[in-house]
Every structure is written in C-alpha cells, then in structure tokens.
Amino acid sequence: MELRHLRYFVAVAEELHFTRAAERLHLGQPPLSQQIQALEAELGVALFVRTRRKVSLTVAGERFLLRAREILAAAAEAANEARRAARGEMGELRVGFTASLSMTSFFPALIYDYRLHYPQVALTLREMFSEDQCQALIGGKLDVGFVRRADADAPEGVALREIRRDPLRVAINRRHPLASARVLSLSQLRDEGFIGYPEEAGTGLTTLVRRLCLAAGFQPKVIQAAREATTQIGLVAAGLGVAVLPAQMECVHIEGVKFVPLSDPGAYLSLALATRSGEPSALLAGFLQRLERGI
Numbered sequence: 001m002e003l004r005h006l007r008y009f010v011a012v013a014e015e016l017h018f019t020r021a022a023e024r025l026h027l028g029q030p031p032l033s034q035q036i037q038a039l040e041a042e043l044g045v046a047l048f049v050r051t052r053r054k055v056s057l058t059v060a061g062e063r064f065l066l067r068a069r070e071i072l073a074a075a076a077e078a079a080n081e082a083r084r085a086a087r088g089e090m091g092e093l094r095v096g097f098t099a100s101l102s103m104t105s106f107f108p109a110l111i112y113d114y115r116l117h118y119p120q121v122a123l124t125l126r127e128m129f130s131e132d133q134c135q136a137l138i139g140g141k142l143d144v145g146f147v148r149r150a151d152a153d154a155p156e157g158v159a160l161r162e163i164r165r166d167p168l169r170v171a172i173n174r175r176h177p178l179a180s181a182r183v184l185s186l187s188q189l190r191d192e193g194f195i196g197y198p199e200e201a202g203t204g205l206t207t208l209v210r211r212l213c214l215a216a217g218f219q220p221k222v223i224q225a226a227r228e229a230t231t232q233i234g235l236v237a238a239g240l241g242v243a244v245l246p247a248q249m250e251c252v253h254i255e256g257v258k259f260v261p262l263s264d265p266g267a268y269l270s271l272a273l274a275t276r277s278g279e280p281s282a283l284l285a286g287f288l289q290r291l292e293r294g295i
Contacts, residue, residue, distance in 0.1 A: 003075055005039045006068040008032060009047065013065045016055045084120065088282035092122040095287075096133035096145035098203070099229055101271070103248035106164070106294070107146065114290045121283065131202025134158050137276050143284050145274040148246075149204040159277045163295055165268040168208075169250060169259040171236045171243040183263045186216040193223035193241035195232045205269055209244045212264050233257055 011021040012032070022029040040047050047061035057065065084090040101107045115123065128136065133145035138157045147160070154160040170189065172179050178188060190213075197203045213220040223241050226232045230252055232243040237256040246269050250259045273291070280288060 006072055008035050010068050013057055086282055088286035089118055090120045091283045093283055093287055094124045094143045096126050096128045096142045098148050099127055100246045100248045101146050103251050110294050114287055118286055129202045130204050133274060137274055147272050147274045148269050149272055157277055159275050160272040162270045162272050164271045166246045168244050168262050168267045169247050171233050171245055171257055171259055173236055173239050174256050174258050179258050181260055184260045185263045186213055190218040194220045195224045195235050195241045195243040196222050198225040201227055
C-alpha cells in the first residue's frame, strides 16, 4: 500500500463519484477505478458499494477513511518538519556561555531575538568555563559557545572569532587607600593580594591577569580562589584582597566594593564565538545570522 493509494481512496470517498474524483486527482477514470480495486484486493475488503446510480462507503470503508486521513495528515506534517529542519527552523541548539555574559545586554537580547524568529527550536543554554566549552564542542556536546580567551589560539577542531572586547575593572574595598582613584594601573597593585579563579577552572581571565601583571613588572600574589565572580566580589567586600573582573560585573552591587577602571594597555577581555571547524549546520547558521544582525 502506498500513500498515493490512500489519496485516491480519500478523493473517491469524499466525492462519492469516480469521475469527479478522477478530475480532482488529474487522472483518468478507468485507472482510478483500477487503483481502488487493487487497494480493496490488497485489504481483502470492499471499501465502496457501487451501483448504477451512486457510490457509497461500506462500514469498512468508513473506518478506513478515518485512518487514511490521519496517515496522510501525519505524512504531510512529517514532510513539513523535514523541510523546517533542513532550513534550521526545528531541532535542538546547545549554546554555551560564561557567567559574566549573562550580565550583559548583548546575550539576553540575542537569545530573545533568536527565540522570536525560531520558536520551534529547543534552546539548551549551559553556563560553562571557556575551556570546558571548547572541550564540549570537540566532543559534540555543544553546538556553539561564547568564550573568554586570553589568546587567539583555538584548540584543534574549534574555530574562534572575536566578537567584542570588554574592559577590565579592579574590584576593590571602598576603605582601601587606592579606592578613591578614578583609574588604576596594575603596577599600583603589586603589593596587593589577588582574588581569582582556580587554575583548573580554565578561564581565560586568569591567564590574562597574570600576563598583564608580568607586563607591569610583577607576579600577582593570588591569596584566594573562587569559582564564581560574585563570590570573589564578596571576598573583596570582606577585605581579603582585590579582584580583576570584566566591566559587566559592576552590576553586582555589594556594599563596600568599588569598581575602578584599569589604564594598562590590553586591559580588556575578548569575547569570542566558538564553533566546530567546518561548515555550520542549517540550525547553527540561523543562530549565527541572528548574531550578525545584533553585533
């Protein structure tokens, strides 16, 4: 049994007239009658009662009509879904992002815009450190990531493209003598204890801060590590040290903490788009298109 047999049957069942059904299907009447007879022979039941005056459905035909319509509708929907999937309008898109990105206006606006234009795509958002995102891309567990890296070198199999630069700020206790400064250089912090991410976290900020401090003539003394930027800011409020963080973290208001711009050249953290090397899928291409419109 083929889908065309079901379409022929439904046309005759709705018209209850072989000639009109044949015209509707753009077929000759004799071939249509032959196809219906072949269908009945395959099923082993009569679907129609035929007389000189009229054609009517048998009880079996009435029941078969219900299922035939369901099957044809399901087949049409399956075809539509396949086309939408090929256009990147259906499926699941897995997006990685760093914690500070949620503090920007850029990322929430991008996700809102994408959901508006691709409502049938299931978005899975995962907050991850940058290195973890790269490994997840390589392992096929992410489709795209937004990473913070201190260099332009990408792991094998990952393509990086810088999309913005975010200035760095020093989070400093308001009672600290340097807190009154409008701008600070890292050389002024050479004697301070630094609060940062654990080495194993795999964030580009750790590498960048060390590089900037070395350029300023000293090795930073890291006295406390915390995996969350908000925790680092809280430790600054407790007077344990200073933290260098992207400017977006200024929206975290904890009493006793001030954010001061850095004057050092290169005191910014790049945000890069990370994808697997090669041509993007239709699903990812749609996301990248919305991203380009928003940059």
